[in-house]
Amino acid sequence: MVKIEQFSVEAWMDKHENNSRYNIAETCAASISIDQLRELSEDKQREIFDTSKPLTYGAIRGSDNLRNNLARLYSARTGNTLPPQNILTTPGAIQANYLVAYSLVGPGDHVICHYPTYQSLYEIPKQLGAEVDLWKATPENNWIPSIDELKQLIKPNTKLIVINNPQNPTGAVLKKSLLQQIIDVAAKHDIIIHSDEVYRPLFHSINPLDSEFPPSILSMGYEKTIATGSMSKAYALAGIRIGWIASRDPSLIETIAEARHYTTISVSFFDEEIAAYALDPSTVHSLLSRNINLAKTNIEILEKFVIKNEDECEWVRPLAGTTAFIKFHREGKPVDSVDFCEKLLEKTGVLFVPGSMCFGEEFKGYVRVGFVNHTEGVKEGLNKVTQFVRKNLDEVALAE
Template sequence: MPSLAAHIPAVPGSGIRRIYEIAAELEGVISLGVGEPDVPVAPHIAEAAKAAWDRDDTNYSANGGILPLRRAIVDKLAAENGIEADVEQVWVTIGGTQALHLAMQLTLTAGDEVLVPDPGYTTFTMNARMLDARPVPYPLTEERGFLPSIEELDALVTPRTRMIIVNSPSNPLGAVFPRHVLQQLLEFARRHDLWILSDEVYERFTWGGPHVSLAALEAQSSDGTERVFSVFSFSKTYAMTGIRIGYLVTPSGLAATMRTMQEASISCVGMPDQFAALAALQGDQAHVTEAAAHYRTNFEAASAALRERGIRYLEPTGAFYLWTDVAHATDGDVAAWAERLLLRERVAVAPGSAFGRSGEGWIRLCLAASRDDLLAGIARLPAPEVVAGEAS
């Protein structure tokens, strides 16, 4: 048979999905690995999708999405994110995942380099490799509170660097970048003339501090150049992960190009899905507030259980994950250890190495699970004193 494109073998698999797929073949698994909200979709959202099916509203839409949804997103961006966008800057996508890929398709060519957070969401690296571009990790280390160092970023820039990806609130870390850090990243991108891809999928889940959108900061201190692509999603906010709908907010002046890109890749998002998203934005937001409170109380219960067992974790300031240190048990290979944990203890966790080299020895626990499952899963993690006792 003919060969695949030469760069395709370099696309890494997802360490998260590997655990997920093994778990799917087993019974009695406690699932703490995938970022899947345990709350149901709100009834008014489901009813809007059902109504679209019932009235046979199942035809094509414009490439960017139905106009009422795009207008509702424009209103939301202004009210909640401080982003003043035109409808032609808003493009409805198949989840935040397609929005990420679309922005990278627009800006990266073969051999280009993109700065990706390490630890960072797996798709950042996978997308870059799919485009025959080179992902260059920038470390987010415990010593700096998992925030980026501008000096280290400066040292990573080469003539081929085209973009930096910023993810706040962070998946997997749960870190929210303060305004001054985002301002520094914006200045860094200006100094090196880079695009910024801002992943803000977990915007509604922050603890103690506000979420700040990079595009809003850019508008406040703009030099006249727009360089920020912003990615949002309905998946986590509204527990709509399987409905697959998000949106990309582009710099101005790209409407004609975006129509071509959307037509060539997906044409448009399904109409019932778009009506569900419209209902999500325009309906009562109480279920989002309740979900956020649920995730936070889950964190409090989980962190207490981890402290009691002497297992270290990063205090999250956003998202719904708990970055947990299990280096005492993993013998330098957390991915292999996570598979053994799944097979022996029936607990699925995301190995930290799936998010980059800096994640070795850590796991990501999803707090968007039932309280009972979360605590039962933590109870099956090996505590440091138990491991030490086994080794002696």
């Protein structure tokens, strides 16, 4: 039997998210309804899905409409078109990430994973029998890992380098020049790169015209790359459970497709049609504009909160995505992040995610904040946190 470690962040959310008044732990851009999605479209008369269509399994690897729209987005601003057949759809990015590991690594393989990050990205390879090393980013370096340390982690049996860009929980990005250095290392050793890009393209604090603006890993010219994504985070449609796997290398897609047959016959026809509608040229730009503007507005609110409470907290301001990693301390000593989050929820109804429980024991005092929720809720919730810090921080245990 495979040993399964507790998936700490999902266990925490499962336990608490439906009992909170201010869910500032949610990592999706504020979710929208189908009616709101239609309002964002330039073609409001177009059907989102065809209710007369028989409910068969549908397209096994993913609907043509959805894969065509995804291929168009991955091909934009590049001279190399991504064929739609190089994309597989999945029930959410969580299965996309699982399938990449399940298809490509096992006992005797070595995996390097960008860290801190979503637990499944390094835990699933472990469960599959691979040896895993963490490529650690630190706040002292603005949550950017060292390329020299990556080189030192390479082994003869290194099969896969996993990155998360933009990164959960810090909101940091691996910029274009660093991505090129990662590719150079991988190409030298014939290593596959898996880039979890579920928070792409929600860039709120770096300009697309910046020479260091990070493209998708699929746009960097190295064929042995895989990108995973979803409709949940940047596209505000977590409820339709649509994710995907894309690669420039058709042999990687075929390998993953064979494994996918054991877990997924096809993805819901209705979900895929909603996703295709959202990613259509008539809708996607308005949808992303809505979410990026929400992120820009709310990051300013969060920054004011950090400044107001600068004696009790610190951060590295995120550049992208929906999350920030904030460290709380008392008289210079980090608080117990679990005790902090539990007491905060009990006294104010505000839900954060404790970093030491959900992202690694070394992240003492850290909490993950999901700030791209509805602005009024974020503002009210953070005001409650300020009151808690002023009145109740002395009641919170310090980290051991």
